[in-house]
Amino acid sequence: MTVAPESVQQSTPVCWCCAREFDDRDLVRLGAHPEVGVxxxxxxxxxxxxxxxxxxxxxxxxxxxxxxxRSARKWVIGHRWHELPVIGGLLRRIDRRLP
Ligand SMILES: [Zn+2]
Numbered sequence: 001m002t003v004a005p006e007s008v009q010q011s012t013p014v015c016w017c018c019a020r021e022f023d024d025r026d027l028v029r030l031g032a033h034p035e036v037g038v039x040x041x042x043x044x045x046x047x048x049x050x051x052x053x054x055x056x057x058x059x060x061x062x063x064x065x066x067x068x069x070r071s072a073r074k075w076v077i078g079h080r081w082h083e084l085p086v087i088g089g090l091l092r093r094i095d096r097r098l099p
Contacts, residue, residue, distance in 0.1 A: 013027055014037075015027065015037060015039040015042055016036050016038055017038050017042035018042050022037075022039050026039060027039055048070075051099065052066075052070060055067065069098050069099055082095075
Protein backbone atom coordinates (compact mmCIF):
# COMPACT_ATOMS: atom_id res chain seq x y z
CA MET A 1 0.00 0.00 0.00
CA THR A 2 1.36 3.41 -0.93
CA VAL A 3 0.79 6.61 1.03
CA ALA A 4 -0.24 9.73 -0.83
CA PRO A 5 2.22 12.59 -0.23
CA GLU A 6 -0.52 14.92 1.05
CA SER A 7 -1.46 12.41 3.76
CA VAL A 8 2.09 12.37 5.21
CA GLN A 9 2.13 14.42 8.38
CA GLN A 10 4.68 17.18 8.76
CA SER A 11 7.02 16.51 11.66
CA THR A 12 7.90 19.12 14.26
CA PRO A 13 10.62 21.44 12.90
CA VAL A 14 14.06 20.65 14.24
CA CYS A 15 17.08 22.96 14.45
CA TRP A 16 19.76 21.70 12.09
CA CYS A 17 22.46 22.77 14.55
CA CYS A 18 21.38 21.56 18.02
CA ALA A 19 18.71 19.08 16.83
CA ARG A 20 16.12 20.35 19.34
CA GLU A 21 12.48 20.77 18.31
CA PHE A 22 11.10 24.28 17.85
CA ASP A 23 8.01 26.01 16.64
CA ASP A 24 8.59 27.00 13.01
CA ARG A 25 8.39 30.71 13.87
CA ASP A 26 11.40 30.27 16.18
CA LEU A 27 13.67 29.06 13.38
CA VAL A 28 15.72 31.14 10.93
CA ARG A 29 15.71 29.69 7.41
CA LEU A 30 18.58 29.74 4.93
CA GLY A 31 17.87 31.71 1.76
CA ALA A 32 18.91 29.18 -0.88
CA HIS A 33 17.93 26.17 1.27
CA PRO A 34 14.68 26.98 3.10
CA GLU A 35 14.48 23.38 4.29
CA VAL A 36 17.35 24.22 6.66
CA GLY A 37 16.23 25.95 9.86
CA VAL A 38 18.40 27.08 12.75
CA UNK A 39 17.05 28.15 16.16
CA UNK A 40 17.71 31.67 17.39
CA UNK A 41 20.27 30.54 19.96
CA UNK A 42 22.24 28.61 17.35
CA UNK A 43 21.94 31.51 14.89
CA UNK A 44 23.53 33.75 17.54
CA UNK A 45 26.24 31.12 18.11
CA UNK A 46 26.93 30.93 14.37
CA UNK A 47 27.11 34.73 14.14
CA UNK A 48 29.74 34.74 16.87
CA UNK A 49 31.68 31.99 15.10
CA UNK A 50 31.57 34.03 11.87
CA UNK A 51 32.81 37.13 13.71
CA UNK A 52 35.59 35.08 15.29
CA UNK A 53 36.65 33.86 11.85
CA UNK A 54 36.60 37.41 10.47
CA UNK A 55 38.73 38.57 13.39
CA UNK A 56 41.26 35.81 12.67
CA UNK A 57 41.47 36.88 9.04
CA UNK A 58 41.82 40.61 9.80
CA UNK A 59 43.58 41.08 13.16
CA UNK A 60 43.53 44.51 14.82
CA UNK A 61 43.22 46.06 18.28
CA UNK A 62 39.44 45.58 18.16
CA UNK A 63 39.80 41.92 17.27
CA UNK A 64 42.17 41.39 20.19
CA UNK A 65 39.61 42.98 22.53
CA UNK A 66 36.85 40.74 21.15
CA UNK A 67 39.21 37.79 21.56
CA UNK A 68 39.57 38.65 25.25
CA UNK A 69 35.77 38.77 25.60
CA ARG A 70 35.53 35.37 23.87
CA SER A 71 38.17 33.92 26.20
CA ALA A 72 36.28 35.23 29.24
CA ARG A 73 33.04 33.76 27.87
CA LYS A 74 34.67 30.36 27.31
CA TRP A 75 36.12 30.45 30.83
CA VAL A 76 32.72 31.27 32.37
CA ILE A 77 31.01 28.53 30.35
CA GLY A 78 33.81 26.07 31.12
CA HIS A 79 33.26 26.66 34.84
CA ARG A 80 29.47 26.57 34.32
CA TRP A 81 29.02 29.91 36.06
CA HIS A 82 26.30 30.79 33.55
CA GLU A 83 24.14 28.08 35.17
CA LEU A 84 24.42 29.43 38.74
CA PRO A 85 21.11 30.59 40.24
CA VAL A 86 21.65 34.35 40.66
CA ILE A 87 24.92 35.29 39.02
CA GLY A 88 24.17 33.03 36.03
CA GLY A 89 21.19 35.17 35.00
CA LEU A 90 23.27 38.31 35.35
CA LEU A 91 26.12 36.82 33.30
CA ARG A 92 23.72 35.73 30.54
CA ARG A 93 22.19 39.22 30.46
CA ILE A 94 25.64 40.80 30.17
CA ASP A 95 26.59 38.29 27.47
CA ARG A 96 23.67 39.37 25.26
CA ARG A 97 25.24 42.84 25.03
CA LEU A 98 28.79 41.66 24.34
CA PRO A 99 30.27 41.08 20.90
ZN1 LIG B 1 19.63 25.19 17.67
